[in-house]
Amino acid sequence: MSPAHRGGPGAPQPYTMSLSLFAELARGGGRGATRLLADAEYSRRLVTLWSVLRAAEQHGGDVGRRARAAWQALAQAQRRAPGTVRTLVTYPALGPALLRSLHALTHSRAHPPAAGRRTTPTDPAPALEPVPEPVPEPDPLHALASLAAAAVVATGLPARVEVAPRARRITLPGLGAVRLPDAEDGTWAVVEGGAPGGWISVGGRRVAIAPGADHAPDGQDHPSGRPEAHTWLPLRAFPSDGRGRQLLLDDVDLDIPVLHDRPGRLPDAEWARWRYRLAAGLRLLHAEHPEVAAEAGAVLRVVVPIAGSPGVSRSSSSDEAYGAVALSLPDTAEGVALALAHELQHNKLSALLHLFDLTSACPGELFYAPWREDPRPLAGLLHGTYAHLGVARFWHRRMSLRPVGPARHEAQAQFARWRTAAAEAGATLAASGRLTRYGSLFVAGMNDALAELARVPVPSAAAAEGAARAAAHRGAWTARHLPAPSAPCPGG
Numbered sequence: 001m002s003p004a005h006r007g008g009p010g011a012p013q014p015y016t017m018s019l020s021l022f023a024e025l026a027r028g029g030g031r032g033a034t035r036l037l038a039d040a041e042y043s044r045r046l047v048t049l050w051s052v053l054r055a056a057e058q059h060g061g062d063v064g065r066r067a068r069a070a071w072q073a074l075a076q077a078q079r080r081a082p083g084t085v086r087t088l089v090t091y092p093a094l095g096p097a098l099l100r101s102l103h104a105l106t107h108s109r110a111h112p113p114a115a116g117r118r119t120t121p122t123d124p125a126p127a128l129e130p131v132p133e134p135v136p137e138p139d140p141l142h143a144l145a146s147l148a149a150a151a152v153v154a155t156g157l158p159a160r161v162e163v164a165p166r167a168r169r170i171t172l173p174g175l176g177a178v179r180l181p182d183a184e185d186g187t188w189a190v191v192e193g194g195a196p197g198g199w200i201s202v203g204g205r206r207v208a209i210a211p212g213a214d215h216a217p218d219g220q221d222h223p224s225g226r227p228e229a230h231t232w233l234p235l236r237a238f239p240s241d242g243r244g245r246q247l248l249l250d251d252v253d254l255d256i257p258v259l260h261d262r263p264g265r266l267p268d269a270e271w272a273r274w275r276y277r278l279a280a281g282l283r284l285l286h287a288e289h290p291e292v293a294a295e296a297g298a299v300l301r302v303v304v305p306i307a308g309s310p311g312v313s314r315s316s317s318s319d320e321a322y323g324a325v326a327l328s329l330p331d332t333a334e335g336v337a338l339a340l341a342h343e344l345q346h347n348k349l350s351a352l353l354h355l356f357d358l359t360s361a362c363p364g365e366l367f368y369a370p371w372r373e374d375p376r377p378l379a380g381l382l383h384g385t386y387a388h389l390g391v392a393r394f395w396h397r398r399m400s401l402r403p404v405g406p407a408r409h410e411a412q413a414q415f416a417r418w419r420t421a422a423a424e425a426g427a428t429l430a431a432s433g434r435l436t437r438y439g440s441l442f443v444a445g446m447n448d449a450l451a452e453l454a455r456v457p458v459p460s461a462a463a464a465e466g467a468a469r470a471a472a473h474r475g476a477w478t479a480r481h482l483p484a485p486s487a488p489c490p491g492g
Contacts, residue, residue, distance in 0.1 A: 026445025028389045034298035037351040041322045048098045055105035070148035073159045077151035091174035092324035093255035097143035104140035139164035152193030176234035177252035248302045258326040261307040281336025315339045317346040345390035358439030362489035370421035385425040392419040416466030419453045
């Protein structure tokens, strides 16, 4: 490996990463690598966009015509405001949407591709829970057309883009959506850019669009919480303290894959709760976990609200939606900070796995994960171990900041629990025989960092409580999953 190369004129160049950045990521950090990961994700999106265009041109007919028109509008918007268009191209929801568009153009629609969905260890979902089907794709150019429409609106470009409503709404990724409760199948909308913003015309109606996140309650909801028909619903932003990229709340875009019910557009009162709680969690990160806050500010862009249960925290990320966190509202600011620190690790590892193959797992081979109710494939175990290295580091910091008392004891018990769990899983990974050369380097770096945490002294009472929680989890897991013989991989 050599210093990072971001390409230039001429033939495309592969991305490379220095050993020092790779080691930093392996040990759980990554502030120095966030720019490289972001650039690589941008390149990945551009390649996928180009592939969608080529597949549409080969499809021919009206599909090819509309694809070329959308591409031309996108290119004009990029020349007008390249930074704005890059922000839209890398919007998390666009990754899964582009893959589905590419699949729809090149394969049978009967078997849509997986969108890299994964729940976190805090998710109590049963083993082998079926993944919900994505929203039906009436138009194979949904992703490209929606992106081009968002670009002409965000840049004020005087251009028109045809978009097919999906799930009775028009969504402009990174900007917002218009709900169309009375839209009929086969309806087409036209999105026009202008100054400021633009318009969506559909079914004889014209709706004004104001680009930019809405910082305050939108005031466009019925008392029942249902938004008015044909009304622009912008994304809303959490308060920014100026130390990181502003975090958005996306409760309108259906392309970010999640495993749990989404509540839809949050009414004003509920949005106010999210706004207050997330802002408190972000303040806590900046004040008490500055390194995590700096990485989160560079990586995370959007929070997707999902349904939760009292006392149960749920969060997840998607391999193709870099920068997004699906989250049920935690009860405390500390819960918000922990969830963001956890999902930050998943996001970084997902981006790294787009650059390097770290595992060569055997299909069907499953392992015990000390934080899950179900057996995990090797890649899932790697993800969970990396996330829980971050969790252990979070609690290590928390226990050093807590005064004597129940809060300090709980932080110590949490630290003892998760450093041991991550170390156990790290040892399983190292002994699996399923790691690539770079995977072995990565896991060795993780295990070195965990070994350092293992040497941190913890009071005997907290250590015993952490061990008891681990034993209870192992016992329940063993009772639920009878050991089954595993067939060796071909050539393994």
